[in-house]
Amino acid sequence: MSALPANDPRLKSPLPLEIHDLTVAYTKRPVLYGIDLEVPQGSIVGVVGPNGAGKSTLIRAIMGLLPVASGWVEVFGEPFKEAVTRVGYVPQRESVDWDFPVNALDVVLMGRYGRLGPFKRPNKSDKNIAMACLEKVKMAPFAKRQISNLSGGQQQRVFLARALAQESDLYLMDEPFVGVDAATETAIIEILRELQSQGKTLIVVHHDLTTAPDYFDRILLLNMRVVAYGNTKDVFTFENLQNAYGGRLSILSEVALSRARKKAEGDTPEDLLR
Amino acid sequence: MRELLPHAVSNGRKQRLAFSIFGILTASTIAHATKIGEISETSWTEQALDFVSLEQPVVRTAVLGTLLIGFCCGVLGSFLVVRKLSLLGDTLSHAVLPGVALGFLWNASKDPWAIFIGATAAGILGVALVGWIKQTTHLKEDSAMGMVLAGFYGLGICMTTMIQNMAMGNKSGLDKFFFGQAAAFSSGDIQLLGIISILTVVLVLLFYKEFLAISFDTGFAQAIGMPVQVLHYALMALLTFAVVVSLQAVGVVLVSALLITPAAAAFLLTDRMHWMLILAAGFGMLSGVLGAFISYLSNNLPTGPLIVLGATLIFVLALFFGPRHGFLTKTLRRKRQRQRIALENTLKSVFYLCENSDFERREFVVAELAVERNSNLPTTEREICNLVKADMAEWIVDSNTPSMSGQTRFRLSKEGWYRACEIVRNHRLWELYLTNAASYESDHVHDDAEEIEHLIGESIVKRLEDRLENPIHDPHGRLIPRRDQVIA
Numbered sequence: 001m002s003a004l005p006a007n008d009p010r011l012k013s014p015l016p017l018e019i020h021d022l023t024v025a026y027t028k029r030p031v032l033y034g035i036d037l038e039v040p041q042g043s044i045v046g047v048v049g050p051n052g053a054g055k056s057t058l059i060r061a062i063m064g065l066l067p068v069a070s071g072w073v074e075v076f077g078e079p080f081k082e083a084v085t086r087v088g089y090v091p092q093r094e095s096v097d098w099d100f101p102v103n104a105l106d107v108v109l110m111g112r113y114g115r116l117g118p119f120k121r122p123n124k125s126d127k128n129i130a131m132a133c134l135e136k137v138k139m140a141p142f143a144k145r146q147i148s149n150l151s152g153g154q155q156q157r158v159f160l161a162r163a164l165a166q167e168s169d170l171y172l173m174d175e176p177f178v179g180v181d182a183a184t185e186t187a188i189i190e191i192l193r194e195l196q197s198q199g200k201t202l203i204v205v206h207h208d209l210t211t212a213p214d215y216f217d218r219i220l221l222l223n224m225r226v227v228a229y230g231n232t233k234d235v236f237t238f239e240n241l242q243n244a245y246g247g248r249l250s251i252l253s254e255v256a257l258s259r260a261r262k263k264a265e266g267d268t269p270e271d272l273l274r
Numbered sequence: 275m276r277e278l279l280p281h282a283v284s285n286g287r288k289q290r291l292a293f294s295i296f297g298i299l300t301a302s303t304i305a306h307a308t309k310i311g312e313i314s315e316t317s318w319t320e321q322a323l324d325f326v327s328l329e330q331p332v333v334r335t336a337v338l339g340t341l342l343i344g345f346c347c348g349v350l351g352s353f354l355v356v357r358k359l360s361l362l363g364d365t366l367s368h369a370v371l372p373g374v375a376l377g378f379l380w381n382a383s384k385d386p387w388a389i390f391i392g393a394t395a396a397g398i399l400g401v402a403l404v405g406w407i408k409q410t411t412h413l414k415e416d417s418a419m420g421m422v423l424a425g426f427y428g429l430g431i432c433m434t435t436m437i438q439n440m441a442m443g444n445k446s447g448l449d450k451f452f453f454g455q456a457a458a459f460s461s462g463d464i465q466l467l468g469i470i471s472i473l474t475v476v477l478v479l480l481f482y483k484e485f486l487a488i489s490f491d492t493g494f495a496q497a498i499g500m501p502v503q504v505l506h507y508a509l510m511a512l513l514t515f516a517v518v519v520s521l522q523a524v525g526v527v528l529v530s531a532l533l534i535t536p537a538a539a540a541f542l543l544t545d546r547m548h549w550m551l552i553l554a555a556g557f558g559m560l561s562g563v564l565g566a567f568i569s570y571l572s573n574n575l576p577t578g579p580l581i582v583l584g585a586t587l588i589f590v591l592a593l594f595f596g597p598r599h600g601f602l603t604k605t606l607r608r609k610r611q612r613q614r615i616a617l618e619n620t621l622k623s624v625f626y627l628c629e630n631s632d633f634e635r636r637e638f639v640v641a642e643l644a645v646e647r648n649s650n651l652p653t654t655e656r657e658i659c660n661l662v663k664a665d666m667a668e669w670i671v672d673s674n675t676p677s678m679s680g681q682t683r684f685r686l687s688k689e690g691w692y693r694a695c696e697i698v699r700n701h702r703l704w705e706l707y708l709t710n711a712a713s714y715e716s717d718h719v720h721d722d723a724e725e726i727e728h729l730i731g732e733s734i735v736k737r738l739e740d741r742l743e744n745p746i747h748d749p750h751g752r753l754i755p756r757r758d759q760v761i762a
Contacts, residue, residue: 063497084499096491100356101545110490113483114498121483146545166498 014077016201022071046216088168105143111165133164153184339459340562342467346516348558351533363530369400371430386462397514454525454578524578535585539592561585621694641680666690695755700727702748716749
């Protein structure tokens with residue numbers, strides 16, 4: 001006696017991303033509290049919130065780059081480590097040194113490394129895939145260019161091409177629109193839509209409130225906890241935005257801060273409640 | 275006077291004391307930093323031949339040793355340089371010192387393996403401490419490295435001093451870790467070096483893409499499932515090995531130079547990681563052999579510092595003569611560009627002369643061009659000479675005209691006309707583009723076009739033509755010469 005109707009998607013395949021009660025606290029700074037999130041396949045989710053709201057932390061926590069205090073993350077029904085080849089990642093552009101001695105093609109080829117596994121070198125077909133990805137972001141003529149000789153927008157496109165080369169089903173993108181020119185922004189959003197039309201799922205950290213409703217069909221308003229999550233038209237309301245940006249969470253952030261401090265000093269969170 | 279005397283005496287004594295301490299220090303440094311081979315009366319050419327023939331075993335071990343050290347340090351140092359961890363080389367070389375002392379204490383001899391194990395343990399402990407400080411405090415990596423460096427070094431000095439004050443047998447070898455002594459490679463040292471070199475080659479080849487990924491973008495490497503911490507510590511372990519085996523050749527202070535300098539020189543010369551590794555390995559080996567060679571030729575210069583000087587020389591050469599970023603190369607390139615622009619400006623003026631004659635005349639005299647170029651006769655003549663040298667013009671020798679009167683005639687070659695048309699075309703297309711597409715006033719565009727005409731290439735010209743729909747006239751109503759225009 002199944003309680004689920006026959007057309008329920010959960011019977012067919014697990015969700016691309018499911019987060020349950022995820023809490024992340026650095027010793028230096030508390031960040032995320034009790035995050036619940038279910039992302040259906042084929043959606044573009046914009047992660048929006050003020051500075052320090054934990055947007056990047058959420059992305060990094062999903063990938064297991066940060067120690068998680070409690071809760072769990074599942075990617076396609078598995079822990080992240082098991083599904084690692086199904087997840088593509090676009091880090092923030094400032095996270096790397098662009099003077100590094102590699103050219104654009106080298107960077108995009110790194111997108112293939114995850115699939116190659118240890119001891120294997122990228123072969124001809126990997127190079128072809130990487131070139132095709134550069135082509136897709138209109139960067140093929142710059143394949144042999146050392147990466148410091150690219151503009152900010154071009155560098156961002158190279159990062160996007162690297163993620164495309166991962167040929168994943170779920171993409172996590174950390175501020176792909178920061179510091180890019182209008183042409184690049186349009187190019188990127190076109191590629192995101194194309195990925196969506198192929199049934200891929202995208203989670204995109206975004207800082208620009210004015211474009212967010214145009215770009216994403218779902219929005220996660222984040223400020224240390226989920227302020228609102230759902231279809232863009234339901235979430236993108238004045239009240240929700242004010243909740244996310246208006247600083248009404250001062251008590252939560254204060255408690256969170258002192259909790260993290262106490263924890264670093266060895267006290268358990270329960271001590272705080274006394 | 276009497277009151278002053280004791281003071282003066284004590285002053286003199288102090289000076290003498292300082293002097294003798296200085297003398298002992300200098301003498302001991304020179305004594306420790308021994309050169310390869312014995313002092314001989316032979317000439318330096320014979321010495322050089324002797325070295326190159328590799329007949330003496332001591333030369334062979336020194337060359338082999340310095341080659342292997344240069345190789346390991348070059349390859350592994352490259353990863354430090356691209357990861358902005360250059361100070362880590364220094365940290366490692368100083369941090370291993372307590373381990374060296376412990377290894378020495380273990381069986382009271384300079385058993386290379388005991389020292390190697392002790393030093394490696396200390397080095398890795400140092401690196402781990404840096405990582406731990408960085409992770410648990412607000413301190414940045416550079417402060418952590420500086421502290422670990424000094425702390426371990428202090429401990430190391432105390433321990434080695436204690437050992438030297440102890441009544442023990444063979445303790446003479448310990449000092450070479452401070453100053454380096456390439457001449458003193460034992461067969462055990464060479465064996466160890468060989469093993470480390472092979473390990474370096476094998477690991478870097480096997481895990482090249484992993485090392486590349488964690489060096490460029492650690493977060494991404496972790497996100498695609500690479501064991502970043504394991505790889506990082508594997509690299510650090512290799513580095514520690516390299517530092518430990520290099521230590522006795524060049525000494526604590528100079529090891530980091532061997533790690534950084536060849537890699538930095540390679541970084542200036544290439545922008546691909548694998549080329550950087552190859553170049554740095556080559557530079558490391560070259561400076562190693564260079565140091566050993568010069569040390570052998572000169573009778574009392576120490577090998578370690580000479581190796582480092584060799585590496586520094588290579589770096590300076592790369593800095594000045596590097597094909598892309600070298601100072602001299604850049605200056606030369608700029609000079610060549612200036613010459614090209616001057617040439618093109620002369621050609622353009624000749625074109626204007628031709629245009630002013632309604633494309634009737636093909637031959638002109640120097641004086642005409644001087645007026646057109648707003649210049650004097652000698653300068654103009656020199657400019658035409660440059661054109662002639664570049665096969666773009668020729669003098670028309672005519673016995674009737676007296677020389678030096680500015681009446682010497684010349685004409686452009688086919689190549690010269692072609693270039694002249696091209697330049698005028700670039701100029702006028704750009705003017706038209708600025709007025710049409712960028713809405714400049716037509717009297718504002720000339721100066722900008724004067725610069726751009728020398729810079730735009732064929733593909734941009736093609737795009738300009740397409741955009742302007744193959745125009746015939748420029749904004750001032752003058753003809754834009756066609757690509758296939760034949761004037762000559």
